[in-house]
Amino acid sequence: MTNTPVVSMNQVTKSYGSLTAVNNLSCELAPGEVLGLFGHNGAGKTTMMKLILGITSPTNGSVDVLGAKPDSKAAWHIRSQVGYLPENVSFYEHLTGIEVLNYFAKLKGFNKQHAKDLIAQVGLTEAMNRAVKTYSKGMRQRLGLAQAFLGKPKLLLLDEPTVGLDPVATTEFYQQVDNLKAHGTSIILCSHVLPGVERHIDRAIILSKGQQLACGNLASLRAHANLDIRIKTRGVSPSELVNDSQLMTHVELCHDTDLLVKDENKMNVLRELVKYRHLDDIHIEQPDLNQVYQQILSQAPQKGSI
């Protein structure tokens, strides 16, 4: 059981009339794996989540979640093992935080104590007896997270989970993600690309207009994007670098004292650089996820647009 994928999507297409929201998408999610789902608005992220949640059925292809088709009656029992945080949800404003969570806990078959523990876990204990309408955006988001964490789910789908959270709460949120992951929860994190998110995800899927542009861990995404590595040097003058023909054969572009090099040339460049006695420092900058994301998007064939 441990190695069967929690989610498995096989050549899934979902069309709404003439609009194809998700096109021929395949992916798998292993137990305890955190998958980042990135894309612009309208890229198909939410549709993909709805397919996994069984709210909507695929037009073509198959979706399996925890061994069942999520849109079938057989998937009834798995629903209490799946947690979901929708984007922009506003809970019953006139209820208090704890009343909202009690309601959802009861629907999932859990008791009030469990709801209370989760309120404490997201740091809302002090505000739990206040009406949700008095909550700040961050507090609402934390209440939503507590709701998604109900019953220690085996699969968590989080749509823009850190929107509205302050930096401290964001850090706490990622700690909880890491914690749940350590307990074997698989997580799909749907988001715009945000700084720091790459530390917490195992793999990422980049979507655009319903198409899967790239899928893999950060290293393979970097390879896919084929972006140059930036090597920052200190102590060597720019003219020395430009006139070093041996060095420049491996370098794509020299910008002041920064060198842009292809990944495969990295070691050659470093070897050349250390020959300079007066070199003070070398700093290697890998392209971050945001740059990789932008690059992959820009490489994509502009289908559908004229």
Next chain:
Amino acid sequence: MKSVFTVAAKEFSDGLRNRWLLSITIIFALLSVGLTYFGSAVAGETGLTSTSTTVASLASLAVFLIPLIALLLSYDSFVGELESGTLLLLLTYPINKTQLLMGKFIGQGSIIALAILIGFGASGVILYAHTQQTEIITVFSLFIASAVMLGLSFIAIAFIISISVSEKSKAAGAALIVWFIFALIFDLGLLTLLVGTEDGISQQSLTFMMMLNPADIFRLVNLAGLDSTDVNGALAIAIRSSLSLTQLLCVLVTWVIFPLILAITLFTKKRM
């Protein structure tokens, strides 16, 4: 089944919390007690009016008020949760659409039923305390039962509206239009038919047409048994028609069940 009651309990406590139950009950009680005492004021006298006059006035009042209140209570049941995003979330929980809808129906239905029972029951109790006529109990039981049916019917109709539209404001508009049609336009149309057609329409077809409006059925149920001197208008003709009280009540129940089934069907088919 448990989740149906979880939803119903939440809807009911929502009704308590935002004072729906309290305010409807007070409105019903004030109007019904007022009519009981002062219904004959137009005739130049005060004091208790006769049972048939009271019920006739109550029925003509309830036929406008109950559908309006039921529609206002329930028009945002689904579209409201759709706008706030909780509907989508609820559908990922171990509860299906039929259970969710039934939960809401039971919860909101209990609110209106309780308000009718207390509000209109009050004047029944007052009348009975003063006159000790056992007839009052049966007349009021029938009145309250049919009023509850009328309320439930319009809650189900409000659900249909709430499921079919995508914005809360549109649902509110549609609810008011529906109320206007059933409470006013429909009867005007019937009258026009009666007066305007050359030979008039047959009593049978008139009765049949009245079955197309739950508000009219409610009127027939409550006026049929009464002394006809208190009743006037187009109704009087239909009242002397062939339908028995049981048949009328059956049609009224159909007006609860049919919109409810339609609402469930629409909700199940609705694309999320």
